[in-house]
Amino acid sequence: MSSILERTETTAPAPAAQAQYSAKRRFLMDNRAAMGTLMVFVVMIGVFMVASPDVFTSWDIYHSVLVTLPVALCLAAPLVFVVTVGEIDLSFPATMGFSAWIFALIVQAGGNPFFAIAAALATGMLLGLSVGALVVYASLSSLIATLGMNYMLRGLILIVTEGKSIALLDLRDSGAASLFTGEVYGLPVQMLWALGFVVLAGLLFNYHRFGARVHVVGDNPDSAGQMGINTRRVRVATFAFMGLGAGLAGVFTTLVNFTWWPTTGDGYLLPAIASVFVGGTPTWGGIGTITGGVLGALTVAFIQTGIVASGLSGFYVQFFNGLIIVLALLGHRWNQKRYR
Amino acid sequence: MNERLIELKNVTKSYGRVFAVGGINLHLDRGEVVGLLGDNGAGKSTLIKILAGAIPPTSGEILVRGVPVVHWDASCSRDAGIETVFQDRALAVQQSIVRNIFMGREITTWLGFLNVRKQREEAERLMREIGFTSKVFAPDSIVGQLSGGERQGVALARAIYNKADLIVMDEPTTALSLTETEKVFRFVRTVREGGRSILFIGHNIHHVYDIADRFVVIDRGRVALQATKAEVGSAERLIAFMEHIAHPQGIAGVTA
Numbered sequence: 001m002s003s004i005l006e007r008t009e010t011t012a013p014a015p016a017a018q019a020q021y022s023a024k025r026r027f028l029m030d031n032r033a034a035m036g037t038l039m040v041f042v043v044m045i046g047v048f049m050v051a052s053p054d055v056f057t058s059w060d061i062y063h064s065v066l067v068t069l070p071v072a073l074c075l076a077a078p079l080v081f082v083v084t085v086g087e088i089d090l091s092f093p094a095t096m097g098f099s100a101w102i103f104a105l106i107v108q109a110g111g112n113p114f115f116a117i118a119a120a121l122a123t124g125m126l127l128g129l130s131v132g133a134l135v136v137y138a139s140l141s142s143l144i145a146t147l148g149m150n151y152m153l154r155g156l157i158l159i160v161t162e163g164k165s166i167a168l169l170d171l172r173d174s175g176a177a178s179l180f181t182g183e184v185y186g187l188p189v190q191m192l193w194a195l196g197f198v199v200l201a202g203l204l205f206n207y208h209r210f211g212a213r214v215h216v217v218g219d220n221p222d223s224a225g226q227m228g229i230n231t232r233r234v235r236v237a238t239f240a241f242m243g244l245g246a247g248l249a250g251v252f253t254t255l256v257n258f259t260w261w262p263t264t265g266d267g268y269l270l271p272a273i274a275s276v277f278v279g280g281t282p283t284w285g286g287i288g289t290i291t292g293g294v295l296g297a298l299t300v301a302f303i304q305t306g307i308v309a310s311g312l313s314g315f316y317v318q319f320f321n322g323l324i325i326v327l328a329l330l331g332h333r334w335n336q337k338r339y340r
Numbered sequence: 341m342n343e344r345l346i347e348l349k350n351v352t353k354s355y356g357r358v359f360a361v362g363g364i365n366l367h368l369d370r371g372e373v374v375g376l377l378g379d380n381g382a383g384k385s386t387l388i389k390i391l392a393g394a395i396p397p398t399s400g401e402i403l404v405r406g407v408p409v410v411h412w413d414a415s416c417s418r419d420a421g422i423e424t425v426f427q428d429r430a431l432a433v434q435q436s437i438v439r440n441i442f443m444g445r446e447i448t449t450w451l452g453f454l455n456v457r458k459q460r461e462e463a464e465r466l467m468r469e470i471g472f473t474s475k476v477f478a479p480d481s482i483v484g485q486l487s488g489g490e491r492q493g494v495a496l497a498r499a500i501y502n503k504a505d506l507i508v509m510d511e512p513t514t515a516l517s518l519t520e521t522e523k524v525f526r527f528v529r530t531v532r533e534g535g536r537s538i539l540f541i542g543h544n545i546h547h548v549y550d551i552a553d554r555f556v557v558i559d560r561g562r563v564a565l566q567a568t569k570a571e572v573g574s575a576e577r578l579i580a581f582m583e584h585i586a587h588p589q590g591i592a593g594v595t596a
Contacts, residue, residue: 026480203453207453207454207456208452208453208454209446209448209452209453209454210452212439212442212443212446212454213444215432215434215435215439216432216435216439216440216443216444219432219433219434219435220429220431220432220433222429223429223430223431223432223443224432224443224444226424227443227444227445227498227502228418228444228445229443229444286432286434286435287434
């Protein structure tokens with residue numbers, strides 16, 4: 001091999017030697033982003049505790065967060081899939097409203113609530129599938145196309161309902177309501193359902209063929225395609241999963257409030273997106289973290305409640321929302337290495 | 341006699357009246373490394389794409405293990421056991437070695453859940469087979485942390501897992517340092533010893549001369565030279581030949 005010894009022009013530095021990872025170290029490395037988010041959350045709660053110890057040492061504040069958190073979890077977990085595959089979905093608030101509308105219409109017409117829930121989930125999935133197919137097969141920018149779909153679906157709801165809400169007072173005593181939104185030992189049941197959904201999402205993301213393909217398609221679609229993966233189908237599937245999560249979120253909000261509003265879901269657009277990125281999923285695709293997304297949702301949910309409970313005026317909420325998002329992004333920037 | 345793996349008979353590819361490849365005759369045997377050389381525009385990329393089934397040949401015949409294949413396309417190519425490894429876009433660099441090796445062919449248990457343990461073991465076995473001696477990297481290591489040569493090794497391990505018989509390596513050493521090039525050579529030799537064939541495409545004639553058993557030089561869409569290492573004799577003679585076909589009249593002002 002003497003001939004190349006004489007003539008190699010390019011020299012790249014040899015890779016730095018790295019120690020063999022121990023199991024513990026590997027766990028920390030794999031969950032770096034989630035760990036960072038956990039730190040942000042712990043520090044934030046610490047600050048709140050110092051600012052208003054009375055409020056933050058009582059169970060009430062946590063209880064109230066646990067009532068609203070499930071909705072955010074159902075949205076944030078699937079959104080991690082969409083972002084990891086290299087897309088974004090801004091249409092889920094309208095999908096959520098639309099699925100909840102189907103649920104409300106069936107219940108209002110005297111249908112079985114359980115059937116109504118199934119129909120709402122199917123609606124969400126179908127809408128997600130359509131949005132995804134539109135984005136992927138027409139090669140549209142998901143940022144703009146899903147924004148458009150969000151307006152279109154919401155507009156459709158408003159046109160048909162003429163802006164009227166649907167009250168579902170009969171739901172209060174239904175079996176569905178107690179099964180999905182009752183309480184066990186002071187803990188809102190919907191939190192358990194949402195946790196179940198999140199665990200399922202986590203298993204799919206990390207230990208299932210679907211999750212593995214979401215990762216590689218988001219990382220290197222050329223390579224994934226060359227290895228025989230139908231990259232388009234994988235991308236559409238993430239949108240369908242997002243739709244399913246939105247359907248579930250829609251059902252939960254409606255069950256908790258016994259009312260469906262034409263605006264149902266609107267308020268969740270920015271918090272859900274913030275949860276994903278605060279959680280440490282980067283914007284460029286290929287990697288993501290469900291655990292981080294959950295912690296991000298928890299963080300985002302506590303900002304609002306925490307600030308108001310600390311005695312600051314509601315005017316501070318937006319400022320602190322933004323502050324936490326920017327700080328978390330800065331933290332992750334330092335924490336993550338981008339290979340390319 | 342060597343077992344004949346792939347044979348191209350008078351294969352052409354034309355775009356309108358322009359021939360990108362104008363009648364190539366070429367064969368690859370089992371367990372050999374063939375170096376493919378040619379200037380830019382000589383038809384190397386077209387040839388690779390034809391082999392991968394990405395573009396159909398305009399005319400000619402492709403034989404797999406002696407059997408002619410009609411309607412040659414990407415799935416024929418895959419069935420024939422041909423896998424192409426492109427230098428810079430072969431791998432998902434933010435993923436683990438395991439995820440790259442099993443990309444599209446995951447080992448699963450029930451309902452599509454991954455058999456994590458089996459994938460790990462299989463990846464470890466493949467890495468050993470390919471000649472990953474470094475203890476620094478485990479199957480869970482992120483590909484982005486590997487050096488360029490090691491990445492080629494992962495791509496080769498994947499090709500072996502996919503049971504490829506012919507691995508087409510498109511300029512695998514072009515951007516690599518000396519040490520890294522030697523790593524790639526070691527991987528390539530291990531793969532050859534396993535009875536697989538490699539079509540090694542490169543611009544650095546010294547690299548190609550060192551690794552290949554046989555050389556095919558193409559020039560303006562035709563095979564200009566097909567010779568074994570013994571016939572060529574030395575890298576210098578190969579370079580002289582390449583210079584001759586590039587400048588048949590000699591370089592202006594540098595007449596020999």
